[in-house]
Amino acid sequence: NAGVTQTPKFQVLKTGQSMTLQCAQDMNHEYMSWYRQDPGMGLRLIHYSVGAGITDQGEVPNGYNVSRSTTEDFPLRLLSAAPSQTSVYFCASSYGASSGNTIYFGEGSWLTVV
Amino acid sequence: KNEVEQSPQNLTAQEGEFITINCSYSVGISALHWLQQHPGGGIVSLFMLSSGKKKHGRLIATINIQEKHSSLHITASHPRDSAVYICAVNLLGGSQGNLIFGKGTKLSVKP
Numbered sequence: 001n002a003g004v005t006q007t008p009k010f011q012v013l014k015t016g017q018s019m020t021l022q023c024a025q026d027m028n029h030e031y032m033s034w035y036r037q038d039p040g041m042g043l044r045l046i047h048y049s050v051g052a053g054i055t056d057q058g059e060v061p062n063g064y065n066v067s068r069s070t071t072e073d074f075p076l077r078l079l080s081a082a083p084s085q086t087s088v089y090f091c092a093s094s095y096g097a098s099s100g101n102t103i104y105f106g107e108g109s110w111l112t113v114v
Numbered sequence: 115k116n117e118v119e120q121s122p123q124n125l126t127a128q129e130g131e132f133i134t135i136n137c138s139y140s141v142g143i144s145a146l147h148w149l150q151q152h153p154g155g156g157i158v159s160l161f162m163l164s165s166g167k168k169k170h171g172r173l174i175a176t177i178n179i180q181e182k183h184s185s186l187h188i189t190a191s192h193p194r195d196s197a198v199y200i201c202a203v204n205l206l207g208g209s210q211g212n213l214i215f216g217k218g219t220k221l222s223v224k225p
Contacts, residue, residue, distance in 0.1 A: 042116075042202075042215030043202075043215040103202075110155075
């Protein structure tokens with residue numbers, strides 16, 4: 001049981017490049033989400049999904065795109081990378097979208113945009 | 115004003131000490147989570163609670179809904195407990211998309 005798997009672990013991008021952070025979970029969880037973690041700040045929600053085919057914006061969605069074609073996968077796309085998107089990204093999932101469900105996190109993806 | 119405040123921001127302890135990390139929040143909540151983030155980055159859920167107290171090994175989490183306060187206690191601390199501990203709350207009436215995170219407490223336990 002792998003839990004939540006994120007790839008890549010580390011990535012360096014040039015300004016303007018695009019890339020996709022992959023996230024997969026094998027727990028049949030309905031709810032999946034992407035967060036970014038910046039120094040001195042709490043985790044901030046980028047996008048989330050309550051099931052296949054359903055996505056919504058979080059607190060900081062600009063510059064990012066998501067889709068959820070299957071229950072297992074929830075990729076995060078950076079459309080045109082900017083230095084402000086240098087951050088650590090975490091994918092998370094939980095059994096249901098309602099509050100009170102245990103949250104499972106991936107190992108994180110360190111992204112640097114130069 | 116941050117809706118979730120943790121204290122202290124940094125904490126250094128000697129091995130064996132009893133440790134308390136505090137979390138205060140200013141909003142109505144349906145659940146509170148304590149998370150652990152180790153050097154290297156992975157985040158693990160320690161507790162989820164909406165009332166009372168939970169215990170797992172040397173870790174104890176308590177919550178007082180009326181006072182809008184939660185504490186995470188570590189008994190007989192060990193260097194492997196060194197990590198960042200994060201408090202997060204689910205807004206009342208909200209979903210997992212309404213999680214608000216504290217900035218974390220960095221704990222260092224010296225041998």
